[in-house]
Amino acid sequence: MDRFTRAGELLGASEPIRRLRGEIQKFGASTLNVLIQGESGTGKELVAHSLHGASPRAAGKFVALNCAAIPESMVESELFGHEKGAFTGAVAKKLGRFALAHGGTLFLDEIGDLSLATQARLLRALEQGEILPLGAEEAVRVSVRVVSATHKDLAGEGAHRWFRRDLYYRLTGVELAVPPLRERGDDIELLARALLRAAASSAGKRDMELTPAAIAALKAHDWPGNVRELRNEMERAAVHTELPIVDLHNLSSRIRRDPRKGPGSREGPSLAERFAALKSTERGLIEEAIEAARGNLSAAARLLGITRVMIMRRIVRFGLALRDG
Structure with a gap:
């Protein structure tokens, strides 16, 4: 098996x-x-x-x-x-x-x-x-x-x-x-990536990736529900995330703010830094999809697992000089 x-x-x-x-x-x-x-x-x-x-x-x-x-x-x-x-x-x-x-x-x-x-x-x-x-x-x-x-x-x-x-x-x-999962170190990242890919496939979406900020939060969580809880978290993220990128804000609140941390504590980059990095990554994926689809926005949207309306909004937001092929 x-x-x-x-x-x-x-x-x-x-x-x-x-x-x-x-x-x-x-x-x-x-x-x-x-x-x-x-x-x-x-x-x-x-x-x-x-x-x-x-x-x-x-x-x-x-x-x-x-x-x-x-x-x-x-x-x-x-x-x-x-x-x-x-x-x-x-x-x-x-x-x-x-x-x-x-x-x-x-x-x-x-x-x-x-x-x-x-x-x-x-x-x-x-x-x-x-x-x-x-x-x-x-x-x-x-x-x-x-x-x-x-x-x-x-x-x-x-x-x-x-x-x-x-x-x-x-x-x-x-x-x-x-x-328990909390004693398995880097296995958390390995499992999260594998479970996210499986969840995305079940949801009919392309492969999804985790940002460094999301991975840091997953590793910091205590996982009282162990692998079952991690699986549920990745399935939730796969369904609710529009783009094939799961960032910190796409995770549930209990993961974003681990109970072991104080109210003002945080790990990794600031919110502004993570948001800026996400914008750059999102723009790159939009451009890559449009190039792969040879300018056909409908096809590019399908590659990203989003609608044509959603990709058009991002083209306008990022100021991309593109036209439908």
């Missing part, structure tokens, strides 16, 4: 991400269950996909379940399946995620949200290698590698009896930590 096409979480050259990629290759080939730990939005499911792709089970299915998104009354049915008539509303037999993942990998996201009762049933399935669907009389053998993920401290929760210690040990043949 291409690690960029799944939103770029593993794209990067920082030491934490290079170390993580090495661990994925090392432990992916094993049969051990894996617990992935990391903050929300860091790309834990992508790591699980990568582990599956590096394993002998790669030809099998990758089946995922978000334990936090399933009502407690439905979790057992989702995991183990049920027979027709097992409960009110069970109008047909249903295979659970364990059965669907037979021969492959089962990814249990937010596993720390499972109730103690469900944890006990999950532990039994892992220890015995078989499941008992609701309403069934005979157990079904399954061969599944379990990769789980959480943003919680399961060891600490086990000490408080909120998470079973025996299940924790069963899940953690290997523990992998996904680094």
Whole structure:
């Protein structure tokens, strides 16, 4: 699987991400269950996909379940399946995620949200290698590698009896930590550029670029939502920015003024300096597009991803002596 096409979480050259990629290759080939730990939005499911792709089970299915998104009354049915008539509303037999993942990998996201009762049933399935669907009389053998993920401290929760210690040990043949975006240094710029290009393409626009001021602001932000937050920011910028240049003022307010800075603090050039630089860049792009379109303003506007009316306004603003070809 291409690690960029799944939103770029593993794209990067920082030491934490290079170390993580090495661990994925090392432990992916094993049969051990894996617990992935990391903050929300860091790309834990992508790591699980990568582990599956590096394993002998790669030809099998990758089946995922978000334990936090399933009502407690439905979790057992989702995991183990049920027979027709097992409960009110069970109008047909249903295979659970364990059965669907037979021969492959089962990814249990937010596993720390499972109730103690469900944890006990999950532990039994892992220890015995078989499941008992609701309403069934005979157990079904399954061969599944379990990769789980959480943003919680399961060891600490086990000490408080909120998470079973025996299940924790069963899940953690290997523990992998996904680094938060704020610890990935220059990966922020690399990811931002890649995500912006992808967002521009999805929006039907030409490739877009970030100005130095925008990059400085992105690097200064703390990214509590990690790569998911960065992706959303780049998608927003791609939609709202008219020209293929994303400058500081095109970013959302929380990025423009990082909470770690004081009211009067700033990084990089002044507003006037950034505005002057943007004007020069914009004029150059207008001239380049018109030249590429051989003077045809409608074609030049399409190259820039704007309307003909918008390019005409800029021609007048910059005093360009041009005519429609």
